[in-house]
Amino acid sequence: MIESREVFQDDYPTPILHRNEELNSLSKALKPTGHGQRARDVLVHGPSGVGKSASARWMLRDLRQRWSLESTVIECSGKTRNGILYKAVTEHDGESLVHENHPREKLIDALEAVVDGDPYVLVLDEADVIPDLDVLEDLFAVDGVSVIAIAHQQVKWLNRVDRDLRPHFHGDRHIDSQIEFQKYGVDELVDILEPRVEHGLTGDPTQDGHLERIADETGGVARWAIKSVLSAAELALERGHDYFHDEDVDDSFEHAMQKIRKANLRSLPLPHQRLYEIVRTIGPASGTEMQAAYEKHKGAIFEGRGHEPVGWRRAWDYLSKMDDYDLIRMPGETNSKVYEAVDEELEAPVKFDPRETAEAN
Secondary structure, X not given: OEOOHHHHOOXXXXXXXXXXXXXXXXXXXXXXXXXXXXXXXXXXXXXXXOOHHHHHHHHHHHHHHHHOOXXXXXXXXXXXXXXXXXXXXHXXXXXXXXXXXXXXXXXXXXXXXXXXXOOEEEEEEOHHHOOXXXXXXXXXXXXXXXXXXXXXOHHHHHHHOOOOOHHHHOOOOOOXXXXXXXXXXXXXXXXXHHHHHHHHEOOOOOOOOHHHHHHHHOOOOHHHHHHHHHHHHHHHHHOOOOOOOHXXXXXXXXXXXXXXXXXHHHHOOHHHXXXXXXXXXXXXXXXXXXXXXXXXXXXXXXXXXXXOOOOHXXXXXXXXXXXXXXXXXXXXXXXXXXXXXXXXXXXXXXXXXXXXXXXXO
């Protein structure tokens, strides 16, 4: 029944459907590179799983074919300021003799050397987890370099950007430098699912209404819908079904979401994962209890990271990111939130027990 699992992966190259307006905005921002000029900087924002990264990758692949535009997609999770600069250099020119632990000034000089003033577009994927957004100042200092930052929440991310750098992400009446991706409609999602079924599954094991049901139940989130189709196929195989039964579709949603949560958790930086373990261990916890737990364990959370622990306000941003990823719940108003793990059985891939840490302290 399953012919190719790759078809259901996030980075599977497929035409981008129902994102014409968003792609047009990206195209306008990138158009100057066709004339050898620097692109406009762009903030792409919206919920997880609605095509932000896929659209940026597709557009850059297209422009590489059209006029050999140099670009790099940097997965920012777990990367330091130096790590982002190092990736920008080595992805452009794999022969550069630099190391991630070199002084920042040497990495910037190396980036200037490899770019040499030509257009170079850097996609900062998962930009909300970048610990130090001062890296934007480093990147903007290099002639020819432009940034497409991909984040979940527009205002929250811009508030972390240095005030002097925010104009980079303010468009004009001709070019929109803040592009919002909203959730898909049911019919749009069905259009996205159909080619995945055609190329990823043997024949068409779906029955009338199954794709519409999946599109509706997943609330306009393409990643969840695509993974649910794969999960329904896996469940059908396990149960000896030759095609999707209603029960396979019924159970596919949580089956798929468990996999998505696990992947999301693994993608987060180490401090996020340790903080998640605190929530999982002590939750449900009030805001006061959560803040007290963070202050108690913050030294251990950032142990081995090469920088001082962040304050509670920044740690709250980490928690908000985990909420975006459906890893934790934090309902309630600011002063009366309750923090708990969505799936208490899901452990972070890190050896960190807050109870042992507390004893050590």
